[in-house]
Amino acid sequence: MTGREKRAxxxxxxxxxxxxxxxxxxxRNRLYRAPLLECAGNGPDAVETYIDELEPAAESGAGLIFQGASIVTESGGCAAPNMTRVHDPAFVDRLSALTDRIHDHGSRIFIQLAHGGLRSMSLWHSEYRTRNPEEGQLAVSEPPVQLRAADRAGLIDLDPDVLSTAEVYDLAEAFGRAAGYAADAGYDGIHLSGANMGIIQQFLSPYYNDRDDEFADGVRFLLAVRDAVREHAGAIPLVTKVPAETAAPPFVRTRLDRDDAVTIAERLAEAGYDALVPVECSVYWDMSLIRGAYPDRAWAAEELRSEYAAVFGSRLRARAVSLLNRLQARQFPAEPGWNADLCRRVRERVDVPVLCEGGLREREHCEAVLGGPEPAADLVGLGRPFYAEPRLPARLLAGKRALCESCNNCTVPQATGEPGRCHTPRIVRRRARLEREGAYSSE
Structure with missing residues (x-):
C-alpha cells in the first residue's frame, strides 16, 4: 500500500x-512539546531539572514530550552549554524517575539524540575553547570553503577531525547504545536531531558532505543509526527531523531543496522510520531556526554583556553577532506554521505520521495544520512558548493563545549557559496572573 493510498x-x-x-x-492527543534546550547537564541535580522542566507539560495535557538534544558521545559534540550526555548507562538509568513522572500523567516521552559535529562549541564558543584547547570538531568532510575563510579571519576556530568509514559506523553505534540505555530507562521513543546544523544534517547536506565512500549518500548514515538503534533498543519508535536548506544564504549554491527533503523522507519511511519532522532551515545555525523578532532585551542586558564577550571572544565580536542577529530577524519573521508547506508535501508521499512545528501559537493554527482537505501533518508541536508557559497545554487545548510573542529574548542568553526561560517582563507578569487565576489547571 502506498502512502497516497493510505492517506485516502x-x-x-x-x-x-x-x-x-x-x-x-x-x-492521547496530537499536541507535543518540541525539543528545547533544558540546560540540565549531567550533574547531581540533572534529573530533578528535567522533571521540573518537562513534567508540567505532561501534567497539563501534552500527549507527547520530546526531551531536548542529548549528546551520544563522552566528549565533544555539545552545540550549547549545559547539554546532557547520554553515553553513560548509569546516568541514563537515573532518568527513569523522569519517565515515570511523565507516564503518571498519561503522556509519553521520547528522547532526542544528537551530536553537533562541526557545530560543536569548540568552533564558536571562545571561553569553552580556552578551557578545552585540545578539543576539535567531528567533520563529515573537509569543511566548506566559507567556513575555512571564516576560520582564517579569526571568526571561528576550525579544528576538523574528518571521520573515517569505520568511525562513522562507530558514531552510529554510539547513537544505538544511547537508544538502548533510554529504552531501559522507560523512554517511549527515540528522536534524532536531524537538523539545526547537527552532524546528521551535515551527512545529508551536499554543502557539508563531500565524502567518497558509502556515506557520500548521507541517508546511509541514518540507515546505520537505524540498524544500531534496532540492535540495542529493539522496536522502539524511531523519529527524525528531515531538513530542507531553503533558508541558506544566496552564496551557498549547493544545498538541500524541498524536493531533496521529500526524497529523503520517502527513503526513511520506506526504511522503517516511524515518524518524520520536516523542517526548513539553513546550512548554518542561524535565525531560520528561531524565527521572530530581534531579541533587543537579551542583547541589552547589562548583567550578560561580559558573558557575551567571553562567549564570542570580545565585546566587539559580540556586537557583530548582535548586528547579524538584527539583520536575520528581518529575513526570518515569525509565521504560523512556517514548516507546514514542506510537511504537507512530505505527508503526501509517506505513510507514517508527519510532525509539524514552527511558529504555532494558537489552537486555530494547530487545527488548520491537522485538518482541512489537504492536512499538512498528523501532530503539531510548540517549543519556545513552553519557556514562557511550562503548563501551556492546559490553555492551548482550551482554545487560548500562547503568551509567547516570538521575541527571542529567551534564546540568546542560552549561549552563556543561561537556562531556557522567558526574559520578557510583561509576559512573565501575565503568566503569574494566569497562574493565580487557575488558568493552567487541567481539571
Whole structure:
C-alpha cells in the first residue's frame, strides 16, 4: 500500500484532541512539546531539572514530550552549554524517575539524540575553547570553503577531525547504545536531531558532505543509526527531523531543496522510520531556526554583556553577532506554521505520521495544520512558548493563545549557559496572573 493510498482513508479533519499512534505507541492527543534546550547537564541535580522542566507539560495535557538534544558521545559534540550526555548507562538509568513522572500523567516521552559535529562549541564558543584547547570538531568532510575563510579571519576556530568509514559506523553505534540505555530507562521513543546544523544534517547536506565512500549518500548514515538503534533498543519508535536548506544564504549554491527533503523522507519511511519532522532551515545555525523578532532585551542586558564577550571572544565580536542577529530577524519573521508547506508535501508521499512545528501559537493554527482537505501533518508541536508557559497545554487545548510573542529574548542568553526561560517582563507578569487565576489547571 502506498502512502497516497493510505492517506485516502484518513479522516478529513483530524483534531488536536484525537489520539494517534507512533510506531505502536499510543498518544492521547496530537499536541507535543518540541525539543528545547533544558540546560540540565549531567550533574547531581540533572534529573530533578528535567522533571521540573518537562513534567508540567505532561501534567497539563501534552500527549507527547520530546526531551531536548542529548549528546551520544563522552566528549565533544555539545552545540550549547549545559547539554546532557547520554553515553553513560548509569546516568541514563537515573532518568527513569523522569519517565515515570511523565507516564503518571498519561503522556509519553521520547528522547532526542544528537551530536553537533562541526557545530560543536569548540568552533564558536571562545571561553569553552580556552578551557578545552585540545578539543576539535567531528567533520563529515573537509569543511566548506566559507567556513575555512571564516576560520582564517579569526571568526571561528576550525579544528576538523574528518571521520573515517569505520568511525562513522562507530558514531552510529554510539547513537544505538544511547537508544538502548533510554529504552531501559522507560523512554517511549527515540528522536534524532536531524537538523539545526547537527552532524546528521551535515551527512545529508551536499554543502557539508563531500565524502567518497558509502556515506557520500548521507541517508546511509541514518540507515546505520537505524540498524544500531534496532540492535540495542529493539522496536522502539524511531523519529527524525528531515531538513530542507531553503533558508541558506544566496552564496551557498549547493544545498538541500524541498524536493531533496521529500526524497529523503520517502527513503526513511520506506526504511522503517516511524515518524518524520520536516523542517526548513539553513546550512548554518542561524535565525531560520528561531524565527521572530530581534531579541533587543537579551542583547541589552547589562548583567550578560561580559558573558557575551567571553562567549564570542570580545565585546566587539559580540556586537557583530548582535548586528547579524538584527539583520536575520528581518529575513526570518515569525509565521504560523512556517514548516507546514514542506510537511504537507512530505505527508503526501509517506505513510507514517508527519510532525509539524514552527511558529504555532494558537489552537486555530494547530487545527488548520491537522485538518482541512489537504492536512499538512498528523501532530503539531510548540517549543519556545513552553519557556514562557511550562503548563501551556492546559490553555492551548482550551482554545487560548500562547503568551509567547516570538521575541527571542529567551534564546540568546542560552549561549552563556543561561537556562531556557522567558526574559520578557510583561509576559512573565501575565503568566503569574494566569497562574493565580487557575488558568493552567487541567481539571
Amino acid at each position: 482513508t484518513d479522516p478529513a479533519d483530524a483534531t488536536l484532541t484525537e489520539p494517534i499512534e507512533i510506531g505502536g505507541v499510543e498518544l
